Amino acid sequence: MRVLVVEDDPDLRRQLSETLAEAGYAVDTAADGEEGHFLGDTEPYDAVVLDIGLPGMDGIAVLEAWRANERLMPVLLLTARDRWSDKVSAIDAGADDYVTKPFHTEEVLARLRALIRRAAGHASSTLEIGAVSLDTVKAAVTLDGKPVKLTSLELRLLSYLMHHKGKVVSRTELIEHLYDQDFDRDSNTIEVFVGRLRKKLFPELIETVRGLGYRV
Amino acid sequence: MLTIIIGWLVIALVATAIIVITLVRTNAERELRSVLLAHAYGIMGAAEIQADGSLTARPQIGDPRFSLPSSGWYWAITTAAEPTVPLANSMSIAGDVLAPPLDDRIPFDARFQRLVRSKVSGEDESRLEAQVYLGDSETLYQVIVAGNRSTVVDAIWDATELLLLAFAALILGTAIVTYLAVRQGLKPLADARNALAAVRSGAEPEMSGTVPAEIAPLVDEINQLARGNRATLERARHQVGNLAHALKTPLSAALNETDRLEPDAAKTIRRQLNSMRAKMNAYLDRARRGARREASRERAAVREAADGVFRVMRKLNPDLTFEFAGPPLLLRCDSEDLSEILGTVVENAARHARAEVSVSVSPNKEQTGFASIVVEDDGRGLTAEERAIVLKRGERLDEVSEGSGLGLSIIAEIASDYGGTMALDPSALGGLKVTIVLPEAGKQVSP
Numbered sequence: 028m029r030v031l032v033v034e035d036d037p038d039l040r041r042q043l044s045e046t047l048a049e050a051g052y053a054v055d056t057a058a059d060g061e062e063g064h065f066l067g068d069t070e071p072y073d074a075v076v077l078d079i080g081l082p083g084m085d086g087i088a089v090l091e092a093w094r095a096n097e098r099l100m101p102v103l104l105l106t107a108r109d110r111w112s113d114k115v116s117a118i119d120a121g122a123d124d125y126v127t128k129p130f131h132t133e134e135v136l137a138r139l140r141a142l143i144r145r146a147a148g149h150a151s152s153t154l155e156i157g158a159v160s161l162d163t164v165k166a167a168v169t170l171d172g173k174p175v176k177l178t179s180l181e182l183r184l185l186s187y188l189m190h191h192k193g194k195v196v197s198r199t200e201l202i203e204h205l206y207d208q209d210f211d212r213d214s215n216t217i218e219v220f221v222g223r224l225r226k227k228l229f230p231e232l233i234e235t236v237r238g239l240g241y242r243v
Numbered sequence: 244m245l246t247i248i249i250g251w252l253v254i255a256l257v258a259t260a261i262i263v264i265t266l267v268r269t270n271a272e273r274e275l276r277s278v279l280l281a282h283a284y285g286i287m288g289a290a291e292i293q294a295d296g297s298l299t300a301r302p303q304i305g306d307p308r309f310s311l312p313s314s315g316w317y318w319a320i321t322t323a324a325e326p327t328v329p330l331a332n333s334m335s336i337a338g339d340v341l342a343p344p345l346d347d348r349i350p351f352d353a354r355f356q357r358l359v360r361s362k363v364s365g366e367d368e369s370r371l372e373a374q375v376y377l378g379d380s381e382t383l384y385q386v387i388v389a390g391n392r393s394t395v396v397d398a399i400w401d402a403t404e405l406l407l408l409a410f411a412a413l414i415l416g417t418a419i420v421t422y423l424a425v426r427q428g429l430k431p432l433a434d435a436r437n438a439l440a441a442v443r444s445g446a447e448p449e450m451s452g453t454v455p456a457e458i459a460p461l462v463d464e465i466n467q468l469a470r471g472n473r474a475t476l477e478r479a480r481h482q483v484g485n486l487a488h489a490l491k492t493p494l495s496a497a498l499n500e501t502d503r504l505e506p507d508a509a510k511t512i513r514r515q516l517n518s519m520r521a522k523m524n525a526y527l528d529r530a531r532r533g534a535r536r537e538a539s540r541e542r543a544a545v546r547e548a549a550d551g552v553f554r555v556m557r558k559l560n561p562d563l564t565f566e567f568a569g570p571p572l573l574l575r576c577d578s579e580d581l582s583e584i585l586g587t588v589v590e591n592a593a594r595h596a597r598a599e600v601s602v603s604v605s606p607n608k609e610q611t612g613f614a615s616i617v618v619e620d621d622g623r624g625l626t627a628e629e630r631a632i633v634l635k636r637g638e639r640l641d642e643v644s645e646g647s648g649l650g651l652s653i654i655a656e657i658a659s660d661y662g663g664t665m666a667l668d669p670s671a672l673g674g675l676k677v678t679i680v681l682p683e684a685g686k687q688v689s690p
Contacts, residue, residue, distance in 0.1 A: 038493075039499070080488070080492070110583055112582045115582060118558050123558065132499050145561075
């Protein structure tokens with residue numbers, strides 16, 4: 028799962044990206060509206076945390092530009108304005124949810140998880156396939172009720188595949204959603220992680236679709 | 244202004260009166276003198292000098308006043324040498340001595356005549372004395388004719404009486420006309436004063452109505468001033484808002500950073516930061532309430548506000564249904580405040596609803612000029628005690644922590660700022676029924 032954080036305050040940006048990274052997300056950050064707009068317009072994010080009050084292009088304008096360009100990823104708006112009229116304009120601009128400042132980063136994380144889940148069409152916070160269960164809130168995986176230890180990238184890979192259950196996911200798509208922008212990408216590593224997951228959980232969990240990608 | 248006009252009028256009238264009375268008096272005096280002179284010539288013509296040098300005169304003067312004693316009218320003939328010894332005289336005076344005039348030192352003019360005053364009959368008299376030679380006599384006689392001055396005084400009084408009557412009518416008429424004219428002239432100013440009072444009380448944003456061209460620039464200036472004041476106030480409120488909102492980002496960063504501190508320090512700093520947030524909110528709230536008091540001309544459509552709130556709620560609560568019912572009503576309320584009221588109440592209802600939140604609006608049956616907005620949910624509702632607690636929690640924003648119920652007490656406060664109310668009851672749907680009463684736009688409010 029790859030998310031974008033657009034926030035001009037450097038401390039808040041760092042706090043958000045740390046919290047989200049700890050929760051297992053690949054995080055990209057942008058410090059202003061233009062950069063944020065460009066990243067969101069070109070990179071495939073699973074969700075975006077977008078501040079409204081940005082220098083240059085404000086958050087509402089960025090969001091409207093994305094939506095006008097058919098960029099439909101879930102967007103969580105951060106706003107200092109907490110009046111209902113502000114909430115209405117946020118939702119009307121295409122936001123999926125909003126968090127008013129001041130907030131705790133944990134709240135942003137919880138809302139973001141819910142948005143990603145909802146976007147994938149899951150109502151419950153726990154995703155299950157066979158004996159494997161993924162708690163999206165705790166970022167914990169169990170096999171037959173017993174906890175399984177996964178590295179951050181393994182967790183991201185499993186989480187992405189489980190969120191898109193039944194769908195063939197290409198290797199490129201996986202790379203784009205597992206690594207942040209600055210990561211040195213190598214498509215062979217995907218095979219390595221898939222192999223490890225099969226070993227830690229059970230081999231039939233991830234099916235290889237020749238020439239297309241993977242499916243759970 | 245009125246005083247000055249009437250003052251001038253009185254001065255002009257008094258001057259006119261003096262001139263007119265003087266003219267009347269002069270005229271009456273001249274008249275009297277010419278009557279006396281005519282009589283004097285008559286007496287001179289009738290006087291006869293006998294052979295012995297004595298004088299007889301029985302002139303037939305047709306004026307009966309010369310026969311009446313004390314009439315103030317008399318005549319006499321004396322010698323110039325002895326003017327107090329009448330040789331002949333009218334029947335109106337008796338005795339051997341004729342009293343000299345009061346002002347005996349007045350000289351005779353070139354025609355040997357003089358006009359003097361006397362009081363022979365006890366009346367105030369004008370007396371014409373003419374020195375003549377009668378017949379062939381060598382004696383210089385003095386012909387004296389006196390008339391009662393009451394004719395002059397009467398003429399003056401008659402004239403004065405008429406004048407006073409005319410002037411009184413004139414002054415009264417002028418005063419009334421002037422008063423009406425001035426009041427009519429000043430009416431726009433009185434209207435302007437009322438309009439200005441309405442601006443000051445906040446009932447009107449600007450002075451309105453048609454004004455005469457003379458004071459139109461003044462009204463324009465006052466309106467500019469009012470506009471300027473309003474803009475300044477609005478800017479100040481806006482700045483309060485900007486400051487408060489700008490501080491929320493650093494506040495977020497600071498609050499999050501306390502996670503890294505050891506618990507005691509974190510607790511203190513969090514408490515302080517929360518206190519900062521509460522104070523910011525309190526001032527924001529105060530600025531909004533100030534704006535609310537001036538927003539009496541704002542109007543907001545219930546349907547529109549509800550639609551906006553529903554768009555948000557449907558996005559965040561896809562499993563719930565939100566229903567709206569009622570005519571398209573306009574409320575006398577700021578549209579942001581109406582969104583705040585509906586949003587907070589609907590959000591609260593959605594939090595407790597199982598499947599449905601309904602909003603209905605209708606004109607209030609008990610209070611004309613007001614509309615009722617009813618928000619209901621099908622949740623478990625509140626007990627009577629719980630409802631009382633929610634309503635009682637009317638503390639100010641900065642004194643209560645976040646939590647359920649807080650929102651509703653703020654809504655009650657906003658509603659009351661607009662002269663409205665909020666009430667909680669059990670709903671037929673099973674949950675809570677919140678009724679908010681707000682004034683309708685363009686309706687006369689019943690007392």
